[in-house]
Amino acid sequence: MSTDAELEQRLAELRQLMDAGAVAAARPKCEQLLLAYPKRPEPFKMAARLAALRADLATAGIRLVQALALNPSDAAVAFDVAMLRFNQSDLEGAAQALAAALALTPNSPDCWLLLGHVRQQLGQQQCALKAWFQAIDRAQSHGRWLDERSTPRALLPMVLAAMDALQSGRRALFEQSLALVRDQVGADELKRVDRALGSYLRLSNDAPRDARQRPKFLFFPGLPEQPYHDPALHPWSTVLHEAYPDIRAEALDLLGDEQNFESFLSFGPDAKVNEYVGGQGPKPSWDAFFFYRHGQCFATHHERCPKTSAALESIDLCRIRDQAPEICFSVLAPGSHIKAHYGVTNTRLVMHLPLKIPRDCALNVIDGGEHSWQEGRLMMFDDTFQHEAWNRSDESRVILLMDCWNPHLTAAEKLAVTSLVECISEFESRG
Numbered sequence: 001m002s003t004d005a006e007l008e009q010r011l012a013e014l015r016q017l018m019d020a021g022a023v024a025a026a027r028p029k030c031e032q033l034l035l036a037y038p039k040r041p042e043p044f045k046m047a048a049r050l051a052a053l054r055a056d057l058a059t060a061g062i063r064l065v066q067a068l069a070l071n072p073s074d075a076a077v078a079f080d081v082a083m084l085r086f087n088q089s090d091l092e093g094a095a096q097a098l099a100a101a102l103a104l105t106p107n108s109p110d111c112w113l114l115l116g117h118v119r120q121q122l123g124q125q126q127c128a129l130k131a132w133f134q135a136i137d138r139a140q141s142h143g144r145w146l147d148e149r150s151t152p153r154a155l156l157p158m159v160l161a162a163m164d165a166l167q168s169g170r171r172a173l174f175e176q177s178l179a180l181v182r183d184q185v186g187a188d189e190l191k192r193v194d195r196a197l198g199s200y201l202r203l204s205n206d207a208p209r210d211a212r213q214r215p216k217f218l219f220f221p222g223l224p225e226q227p228y229h230d231p232a233l234h235p236w237s238t239v240l241h242e243a244y245p246d247i248r249a250e251a252l253d254l255l256g257d258e259q260n261f262e263s264f265l266s267f268g269p270d271a272k273v274n275e276y277v278g279g280q281g282p283k284p285s286w287d288a289f290f291f292y293r294h295g296q297c298f299a300t301h302h303e304r305c306p307k308t309s310a311a312l313e314s315i316d317l318c319r320i321r322d323q324a325p326e327i328c329f330s331v332l333a334p335g336s337h338i339k340a341h342y343g344v345t346n347t348r349l350v351m352h353l354p355l356k357i358p359r360d361c362a363l364n365v366i367d368g369g370e371h372s373w374q375e376g377r378l379m380m381f382d383d384t385f386q387h388e389a390w391n392r393s394d395e396s397r398v399i400l401l402m403d404c405w406n407p408h409l410t411a412a413e414k415l416a417v418t419s420l421v422e423c424i425s426e427f428e429s430r431g
Contacts, residue, residue: 007037014046023053041070045077057088068100075104079111086118094118109139113155116162129169132162133428170427171201177423178416185412193416196220196347200424208346208384212367215384217344218421223408227368227385229349231378233407236315240353240400244376246307248355251329251398254289254304255356261287261331279390281335288328288401295322308400318348318405318414321422322429330401332361332391340366343383346406347417350383353400358393373399380404 010033017026030050033043044067051060064081068074082097095118101111112135120128136159139145151159174197182190199206199219208214210225231237240247254260264286265276277286290298291305291312302309318324332338343350352363354373363379364370366386371379381387391397405414 007033007040007042011042011046014050018050018053023050026050027054039070041067041074041077044070048080052084057084060084061088072100073104075101075108075111078104079108079114082111082114082118086114091118091122095122107138109135109142109144110155111135112138113158113162117158120165125169126173129166129173130427132166133170134430136163136166137428167201171203173427174201174420174423177419181412181416181419185415189410189412190416192220192222193413193420195222196417197420210385212365212386213346213382213384214342214386215345216342218347218424219384220345220347220406220409220413220417223346223406225346227365227381227387228371229380229382229407231351231380233380234316234351234404237351237378239311239315240351241376241378243307243311244353244355247305247311247353247400248375250305250308251289251355251400254329255331255396255398258287261289261329264288264328264330276339276341277336278339279333279335279337281333281391283333284336285331285333286336286338287331287333289331291327292317292325293328294326295320295324312402316405318403320418320425322425323421324348324403327400327402329355330399332389332397334358334391334394334396336391338389340386340388342386345421346382346384347409347421348403349380349406351378351380351402351404353378355400356396356398358391358395358397360392361390361397363387363389373397382406 010029014026014029014033017023017029027050030043030047034047037043044063048060048063048067051057051063061081061084064077064084068077068081071077078097078101082094082101085091085093085097094114098111098115098118102108102115105111112131116128116131116135119125119131136145143150145151145159148156178190178193178197195204195206196218198204199221206219206221208219208225212227213219213225265273277284289301289305291301291309292298302313312327317327352373354375354377357373357375362370362372363381364387365381366388368385368387371381373379409417
C-alpha cells in the first residue's frame with residue numbers, strides 16, 4: 001500500500017472513532033500517526049480536532065499551528081486557528097491569523113464575519129461594521145446566509161448579531177454623512193434624499209413606478225421616470241454643441257491608432273466579455289479614450305485633446321469621489337453590439353455628443369424606443385432603463401459619452417447625493 005493510501009486509511013479509522021465518540025481509543029492512534037507522518041499536515045489537523053473534542057483548546061491550538069506551518073496555503077486551517085484564538089480571547093492572535101487567511105482567500109465570508117467580531121471586541125466598531133458588510137455581501141451574492149437554512153448552525157448566532165449591528169450601524173453612518181448638508185439647507189430640502197436612503201437600506205418600498213426602470217445601485221424617488229430627456233435642460237449643453245467641430249476633429253485624429261484606446265469595460269478574472277459585447281463584425285469591441293474614469297482625471301488625454309478638455313472643464317460636471325465623472329470618446333467597432341444592461345442610479349443621466357455616425361447605428365431602450373444618433377446633435381437618456389446599442393456598419397461609430405447630473409435634482413440634493421454616495425462607496429468598497 002502506498003504511503004498516501006496508508007495515511008488516508010489510518011485517518012479514516014480515526015474519524016470513525018471520533019465520530020463514534022471513542023475519544024480515549026482514538027488518542028493513542030493519533031499520537032502514533034503524528035510520529036509516523038511528522039511532515040504531513042493531515043495528522044496534525046486530526047490531532048487538533050481530537051484535542052478540541054477533549055476541550056483541550058491549548059493543545060488544539062498548538063496542533064493547528066503545526067498543521068499550518070506544514071501547509072501555509074491552507075486557508076481553512078488559518079481560519080480554524082483564528083476561531084480558536086478568538087474563543088480563547090486572544091484577539092490580536094485571531095486578527096493575525098485572519099489576516100493570513102484573508103490573504104489566501106480574500107472572498108471568504110466566514111473570515112470577514114469573524115474579523116468583524118474580533119474588531120468589535122477590540123473596540124474598533126467602524127472597522128467591525130465594514131468587515132461584517134463584506135461578509136454578508138459576499139455570502140449572499142453566492143446564495144448563503146439568506147435565511148436559517150442557508151446559514152451553518154455553528155455560525156448562525158454570529159451572522160445574526162452581525163446583521164443586527166450592520167443594519168443600525170450603516171443607517172447611522174449614512175445619515176451622519178448628510179448632517180452637514182442638512183444643517184446648511186434645512187431638513188425640508190432633503191426629503192427626497194431621505195426617501196432614497198430609506199429605499200437603499202430597504203427600510204421602505206420606494207421603488208420606481210415604471211417597471212422598466214431598475215437602478216443597480218441607488219434609486220432617487222420623485223424624478224421624472226422616462227428613458228429620454230431633453231439635453232437643453234442643462235444650460236451648459238450649448239457649450240458642447242458649439243464645440244462640436246473641434247471635439248470631432250480631436251476624436252477623429254485619434255482613430256488611426258488602436259493603442260490610443262482601451263476597453264470601455266473592466267472585467268474581473270471570471271467575467272466573460274461576450275456577455276457584454278457581441279456582434280457579427282470581425283472584431284466586436286467597445287473601446288474608449290477616457291478623460292475621466294470613475295472620477296479620476298486622465299491628464300495626458302486632456303493634454304492631447306485641449307479643445308475637448310477646455311469645453312469639458314468649463315461646464316458643471318458631476319464630481320463624486322471614485323465615481324464620477326465618467327467621460328470618454330466611445331468607439332463601437334464595426335459589427336459590434338453592446339448587449340442590454342442597466343445603469344447604476346437615476347441621480348445621473350448619460351449625455352451623448354455624436355461625432356462619427358455611420359449607417360445602421362442606434363441606441364435602443366428596451367420597450368422605450370430606438371434612437372438613431374445624428375452627428376452634432378446631443379441626446380440624453382436615463383441608463384437605469386434597460387438599453388443596448390449597435391453598430392451594424394463596416395465603420396467605427398464614435399461619440400463623446402459622459403455622465404451628468406439629473407437636471408431635476410436641486411442644488412441641495414446634488415450636495416447631499418455627493419456626500420451620501422461617497423460615504424457608501426468608501427464603506428462598501430471591496431478595495
